[in-house]
Amino acid sequence: LHKFSCVSRMPWCHNGVRFLSQVGQHHGPLTLASLGYKSEFESTNKNKSNKPKKHSPPIEIPKAKVKAVRSDGIKAAGVKKSLEIESAPFAANSFLELGLPPLLLERLEREGFNVPTEVQSAAIPSILKNHDVVIQSYTGSGKTLAYLLPILSKVGPLKDKSSNGNGESGKKTDIEAVIVAPSRELGMQIVREIKKLLGPSDKKAVQQLVGGANRSRQEEALRKNKPAIVVGTPGRIAEISAAGKLHTHGCRFLVLDEIDELLSFNFREAMHRIVEHVGRRSGANPREPKSALATRAERQTIMVSATVPFSVIRAARSWGHDPLLVQAKNVIPLESMPATGPGNLSGPMSGSSSNSNLQAKQADQSLPPALKHYYCVTKLQHKVDTLRRCVHALDAQTVIAFMNNTRQLKDAVFKLEARGMKAAELHGDLGKLARSTTLKKFKNGEVRVLVTNELSARGLDVAECDLVVNLDLPTDSIHYAHRAGRTGRLGRRGTVVSICEEPEVFVVKKMQKQLAVPIQACEFTEGRLVIGKEEEKTLEAVR
Numbered sequence: 001l002h003k004f005s006c007v008s009r010m011p012w013c014h015n016g017v018r019f020l021s022q023v024g025q026h027h028g029p030l031t032l033a034s035l036g037y038k039s040e041f042e043s044t045n046k047n048k049s050n051k052p053k054k055h056s057p058p059i060e061i062p063k064a065k066v067k068a069v070r071s072d073g074i075k076a077a078g079v080k081k082s083l084e085i086e087s088a089p090f091a092a093n094s095f096l097e098l099g100l101p102p103l104l105l106e107r108l109e110r111e112g113f114n115v116p117t118e119v120q121s122a123a124i125p126s127i128l129k130n131h132d133v134v135i136q137s138y139t140g141s142g143k144t145l146a147y148l149l150p151i152l153s154k155v156g157p158l159k160d161k162s163s164n165g166n167g168e169s170g171k172k173t174d175i176e177a178v179i180v181a182p183s184r185e186l187g188m189q190i191v192r193e194i195k196k197l198l199g200p201s202d203k204k205a206v207q208q209l210v211g212g213a214n215r216s217r218q219e220e221a222l223r224k225n226k227p228a229i230v231v232g233t234p235g236r237i238a239e240i241s242a243a244g245k246l247h248t249h250g251c252r253f254l255v256l257d258e259i260d261e262l263l264s265f266n267f268r269e270a271m272h273r274i275v276e277h278v279g280r281r282s283g284a285n286p287r288e289p290k291s292a293l294a295t296r297a298e299r300q301t302i303m304v305s306a307t308v309p310f311s312v313i314r315a316a317r318s319w320g321h322d323p324l325l326v327q328a329k330n331v332i333p334l335e336s337m338p339a340t341g342p343g344n345l346s347g348p349m350s351g352s353s354s355n356s357n358l359q360a361k362q363a364d365q366s367l368p369p370a371l372k373h374y375y376c377v378t379k380l381q382h383k384v385d386t387l388r389r390c391v392h393a394l395d396a397q398t399v400i401a402f403m404n405n406t407r408q409l410k411d412a413v414f415k416l417e418a419r420g421m422k423a424a425e426l427h428g429d430l431g432k433l434a435r436s437t438t439l440k441k442f443k444n445g446e447v448r449v450l451v452t453n454e455l456s457a458r459g460l461d462v463a464e465c466d467l468v469v470n471l472d473l474p475t476d477s478i479h480y481a482h483r484a485g486r487t488g489r490l491g492r493r494g495t496v497v498s499i500c501e502e503p504e505v506f507v508v509k510k511m512q513k514q515l516a517v518p519i520q521a522c523e524f525t526e527g528r529l530v531i532g533k534e535e536e537k538t539l540e541a542v543r
């Protein structure tokens with residue numbers, strides 16, 4: 001975004017990145033915390049009601065300029081219906097061929113995981129062979145199990161009995177795997193995925209250490225249950241570790257999920273502590289004189305994200321040992337990546353011609369291939385109404401709408417509800433109970449439109465989500481990719497619509513270029529999505 005020529009009127013455009021007034025003072029990198037999230041800390045419910053703005057009539061569209069296209073919507077008239085997986089990224093081989101232990105294979109079958117996805121097929125053997133890895137594959141392609149399965153093969157109650165490590169003698173000692181995620185929602189989701197495989201009798205082998213939850217209870221659970229795996233947010237893990245209640249020197253795995261987000265400034269101190277205190281970096285010289293590292297177990301470092309900017313490559317080189325870059329169809333030494341300049345798609349730094357090939361090649365690995373992308377130009381005061389017409393036109397049943405400002409987000413929910421569309425807000429100002437209740441309602445179909453901000457852009461896994469709408473544009477292509485990835489999970493159909501004002505169109509065009517996907521101009525009229533003929537012509541050139 002630094003490269004975009006700013007239009008001073010545009011609220012998000014100032015010194016690189018700026019959202020609307022609420023986050024306007026923040027000039028650091030975009031993070032959950034910078035967007036007003038308190039994912040790591042207790043937050044209060046400041047749910048204030050805002051007066052609804054006057055209803056704005058829909059915009060009239062000159063019919064001659066437009067051509068109707070078939071909606072991508074999924075028919076589910078009032079009833080929540082699961083979306084069919086259409087082009088799943090499944091691999092040709094089976095979990096058995098990947099060398100997973102029998103007990104884990106049983107649990108996978110019980111939970112209906114029959115075939116590994118491509119990225120799982122590439123990552124599992126690499127991790128089982130003790131490599132440090134950076135896992136990069138598009139949103140919703142199964143990266144979580146790609147690292148959880150090899151870890152559960154070596155750690156905890158489902159492990160291969162021949163694998164070494166603590167617990168071998170039946171005596172539980174240290175924690176063996178630490179998994180770090182940037183938000184409590186994502187942390188809890190990972191815990192649920194692990195517990196599903198562990199089953200009720202072994203679920204205490206994993207402990208959540210997320211912010212916003214009761215810390216003494218977490219410490220008590222650590223003491224009593226001696227879990228093999230902990231999953232948490234950076235601040236809470238670092239706090240408990242600094243208090244001497246988390247013993248991670250014997251740890252064999254350190255997973256940094258959504259690594260590019262974890263590298264943001266707000267997590268810097270906590271991440272530093274975690275990286276220094278969890279096991280010993282493999283390849284570090286244990287005989288180094290003053291090094292306390294000698295007493296620690298050698299750890300494997302696993303970093304994960306759909307987007308791998310250069311900062312991640314740098315971090316992987318310094319925190320890992322000869323790491324591999326694992327993608328769905330590729331496993332290559334990270335060393336073979338360019339040593340300087342931008343990594344893959346990025347906002348601020350992308351666009352240099354020397355890296356454009358690499359960028360284009362990796363960009364298409366960040367977005368699910370089946371997604372359809374559109375943008376619709378409207379006036380600011382008509383955005384919510386355009387959203388409503390968009391939902392109807394596509395007959396979308398499970399919609400995530402992204403905004404950048406909490407107050408305007410509440411307004412949008414109010415307007416949608418006033419027009420009879422079931423909507424709810426999700427953001428960091430809500431208490432943890434309100435956040436989980438809203439998410440539950442959204443997942444079970446009680447809420448049709450979830451209006452949220454960057455909190456939900458990473459990791460949130462709602463299989464039924466058939467439409468993502470950017471009511472405010474994301475800051476750059478990385479944020480676009482993560483938001484867009486909330487739909488089209490695991491090969492399902494999905495549509496992404498960015499609703500913007502005329503002066504913002506160049507931002508959409510820029511993202512289209514960086515992401516190497518067509519983002520078609522469209523309008524919603526007479527209950528249908530329509531694209532302009534002119535736009536069609538230019539799109540032919542893009543394709």
Ligand SMILES: Nc1ncnc2c1ncn2[C@@H]1O[C@H](COP(=O)(O)OP(=O)(O)OP(=O)(O)O)[C@@H](O)[C@H]1O
Nearest residue numbers: 113115116117139140141142143144306459461490
């Ligand atoms: N082999 C598999 N078979 C069936 N379902 C799977 C398989 N692997 C993963 N899934 C399911 O696919 C969904 C998406 O997986 P996951 O959340 O791990 O994707 P991701 O790549 O981490 O996405 P993001 O980048 O958005 O975090 C989850 O609901 C998960 O349970």
